[in-house]
Amino acid sequence: MSSLLRIVRFTRALAPLYTAIIVCSVLTAVAGLAVPFLIGHATDTVAGAVNGQTATGTAVRTVLLIAGAVLLAELAVTVISNVGGWFGDVMSNRMRTILSVRYYDKLLHLPQRWFDGEITGTIVARLNRSITEITNFTKMMSNSFASMLITTVAVLAISAWYAWPLTVLLLIVFPVYVWLTSLTSVKWQRLEGRKNEQIDIASGRFAEVVGQIRVVKSFVRERGELADFSHRFRSTDATTREQSTHWHRMDVIRRAFLNLIFFGIYAIIFVRTVQGAFSLGEMVLLVQLMAMAKAPVESMSWVIDSAQRAIAGSKDYFRVMETPVDPRTAAMMAARPADARDAGHADGTAGELPASAGEGAAVAAPTAGTAVVPGAAPAVAAVPGAPVIAFREVSFAYEDGEDVLHGIDFQVDRGEKIALVGESGGGKSTIVNLLLGLYEPRRGAVEVAGHPSAEVPLDQLRARIGVVFQDASLFSGTIRENIAYGRPEASEEEVVAAARRANADAFILRFPDGYQQVIGERGLKLSGGQRQRIAVARAILKDAPVLVLDEATSALDTKAEIQVQKGLDQLMAGRTSLIIAHRLSTIAEVDRIITLRDGNIDEIGSPAELATSGGIYAQLLALQSSGDSRKLAKFDITG
Numbered sequence: 001m002s003s004l005l006r007i008v009r010f011t012r013a014l015a016p017l018y019t020a021i022i023v024c025s026v027l028t029a030v031a032g033l034a035v036p037f038l039i040g041h042a043t044d045t046v047a048g049a050v051n052g053q054t055a056t057g058t059a060v061r062t063v064l065l066i067a068g069a070v071l072l073a074e075l076a077v078t079v080i081s082n083v084g085g086w087f088g089d090v091m092s093n094r095m096r097t098i099l100s101v102r103y104y105d106k107l108l109h110l111p112q113r114w115f116d117g118e119i120t121g122t123i124v125a126r127l128n129r130s131i132t133e134i135t136n137f138t139k140m141m142s143n144s145f146a147s148m149l150i151t152t153v154a155v156l157a158i159s160a161w162y163a164w165p166l167t168v169l170l171l172i173v174f175p176v177y178v179w180l181t182s183l184t185s186v187k188w189q190r191l192e193g194r195k196n197e198q199i200d201i202a203s204g205r206f207a208e209v210v211g212q213i214r215v216v217k218s219f220v221r222e223r224g225e226l227a228d229f230s231h232r233f234r235s236t237d238a239t240t241r242e243q244s245t246h247w248h249r250m251d252v253i254r255r256a257f258l259n260l261i262f263f264g265i266y267a268i269i270f271v272r273t274v275q276g277a278f279s280l281g282e283m284v285l286l287v288q289l290m291a292m293a294k295a296p297v298e299s300m301s302w303v304i305d306s307a308q309r310a311i312a313g314s315k316d317y318f319r320v321m322e323t324p325v326d327p328r329t330a331a332m333m334a335a336r337p338a339d340a341r342d343a344g345h346a347d348g349t350a351g352e353l354p355a356s357a358g359e360g361a362a363v364a365a366p367t368a369g370t371a372v373v374p375g376a377a378p379a380v381a382a383v384p385g386a387p388v389i390a391f392r393e394v395s396f397a398y399e400d401g402e403d404v405l406h407g408i409d410f411q412v413d414r415g416e417k418i419a420l421v422g423e424s425g426g427g428k429s430t431i432v433n434l435l436l437g438l439y440e441p442r443r444g445a446v447e448v449a450g451h452p453s454a455e456v457p458l459d460q461l462r463a464r465i466g467v468v469f470q471d472a473s474l475f476s477g478t479i480r481e482n483i484a485y486g487r488p489e490a491s492e493e494e495v496v497a498a499a500r501r502a503n504a505d506a507f508i509l510r511f512p513d514g515y516q517q518v519i520g521e522r523g524l525k526l527s528g529g530q531r532q533r534i535a536v537a538r539a540i541l542k543d544a545p546v547l548v549l550d551e552a553t554s555a556l557d558t559k560a561e562i563q564v565q566k567g568l569d570q571l572m573a574g575r576t577s578l579i580i581a582h583r584l585s586t587i588a589e590v591d592r593i594i595t596l597r598d599g600n601i602d603e604i605g606s607p608a609e610l611a612t613s614g615g616i617y618a619q620l621l622a623l624q625s626s627g628d629s630r631k632l633a634k635f636d637i638t639g
């Protein structure tokens with residue numbers, strides 16, 4: 001229940017709608033309650049006429065007036081409940097918007113580490129379920145149950161006026177019913193959680209399979225994947241049976257108890273009417289009122305069922321919402337005023353995010369000449385003479401356990417070109433991840449422009465670095481959108497110029513839609529080399545002072561690679577660059593090479609020095625220039 005109250009607090013921007021719904025519910029209840037009184041009155045009039053106490057003509061006029069009044073009351077109920085329903089629809093939709101946007105906002109604030117441990121489809125399935133169940137419940141609550149509850153309270157008061165034993169019986173019904181239901185709920189929720197877990201895993205796998213359907217097909221894994229999927233869903237059958245048996249067993253107990261209580265209620269009303277305590281009209285009134293009180297009790301189990309789902313949903317929801325955010329991302333997002341994230345807060349709701357604006361910004365006064373994102377925290381000035389990038393005795397592990405990097409120590413001066421060479425899995429991409437601030441080192445520090453990287457606001461840090469990742473990581477949408485991802489406001493000329501430098505212009509223009517060509521999910525409609533060139537163009541357009549190329553041209557043939565390389569060489573002139581390449585020809589021109597072995601730096605030196613030192617580089621060079629690929633395949637550089 002507290003988690004539902006939390007949802008209400010969380011969506012306090014909807015307070016006016018909540019108020020409107022409550023007002024409509026009260027009015028609906030009042031208009032509805034008028035009907036039994038009117039019918040009771042009509043019954044007495046009819047009884048009077050039948051007994052000859054009232055003249056027929058007068059009685060007819062009275063009952064017609066009463067019928068007219070019933071009509072008015074019922075019309076009022078019809079209209080007001082529909083107005084309330086309208087508010088309910090709008091409210092639940094706004095609630096869905098707020099909850100979804102906040103969830104997305106939250107996800108975008110979470111550290112990279114969190115995503116490493118999650119499966120996309122599972123995150124999406126969880127979001128959909130929890131939000132749907134919360135909004136469905138609030139919609140149902142506002143569209144019918146609120147007025148029912150108000151009616152019940154009124155019925156209790158009215159019945160107390162006529163016959164207190166009725167009130168006592170009704171007062172017993174509610175708590176006992178709720179108690180019995182909550183007994184059901186503990187077990188029910190546990191089983192529901194178990195089911196959801198299976199469904200989330202299945203949905204996560206489903207999304208992965210759809211995303212990588214080519215692999216599934218080529219390994220003929222369709223049947224296997226389908227079997228796993230259906231196994232997960234079928235495993236929920238047994239849970240559902242257990243859950244439903246429990247629920248219905250408890251419902252029989254609850255309802256039988258309710259039937260007993262109503263037996264008592266009707267017995268009291270009928271006997272006391274026979275004894276003359278109530279007129280016929282009063283009897284009719286009371287019978288109707290009791291029926292009105294019974295409706296919410298009967299639908300209570302249904303409401304509680306839906307409330308339970310909503311509670312389970314909101315717990316799931318808040319579990320993600322309570323995940324500690326990455327403080328640096330939070331500081332950065334808070335410092336950037338006009339972002340899309342405001343969509344969720346446009347209704348005046350303050351985000352429940354640590355609004356530590358400028359937390360990491362207090363490094364230095366703004367100085368001209370540093371490339372920063374407008375609207376962000378004060379620019380961090382470069383310390384004169386300091387290396388652009390420095391790793392100081394950095395050790396790092398992705399998970400608890402063995403370090404992936406051990407005491408990595410090197411620096412890159414302004415305008416220098418550095419290559420990282422080493423075996424696969426040696427930690428090259430990890431160095432890029434640390435440089436981008438995606439993870440924090442376990443020991444030691446990464447420095448940029450003379451400042452510990454941890455103290456530079458993330459947007460400033462990342463604005464300095466143009467990066468081409470090892471996998472091209474494109475988005476669905478057009479080629480233009482992908483190239484301009486970092487600078488959506490870039491002009492057509494700039495986009496084309498970047499594409500030309502990346503040697504992508506020619507193949508882009510061969511597409512029927514050119515730059516407007518849609519490239520499918522993650523750029524699936526492009527070849528590997530084409531994807532890489534789009535990723536290179538995207539980094540070129542960013543025009544950052546530091547360029548990081550992680551196997552940026554590995555998928556290209558030699559000719560295309562030379563062309564891209566030409567563009568990159570022009571780009572790298574005067575820029576600080578960090579290049580990772582397995583093909584050594586692409587790094588022949590760098591200033592220094594750093595070789596890595598098992599997460600340790602092996603050697604640092606110019607290509608000429610390392611070519612003769614007999615280390616990893618020299619060995620690789622000998623193999624690659626001899627062109628003996630078979631020897632290369634057997635070569636074990638760790639040996």
Ligand SMILES: Nc1ncnc2c1ncn2[C@@H]1O[C@H](COP(=O)(O)OP(=O)(O)OP(=O)(O)O)[C@@H](O)[C@H]1O
Nearest residue numbers: 116398399404423424425426427428429430431470
């Ligand atoms: N997100 C992650 N979570 C846990 N471990 C990781 C993660 N990313 C990489 N690793 C591990 O860290 C080690 C270094 O990986 P890294 O990607 O830095 O290697 P690399 O030198 O770039 O290799 P390659 O040349 O194949 O790209 C590997 O052993 C890998 O298993």
Ligand SMILES: [Mg+2]
Nearest residue numbers: 428429430470
């Ligand atoms: Mg790598």
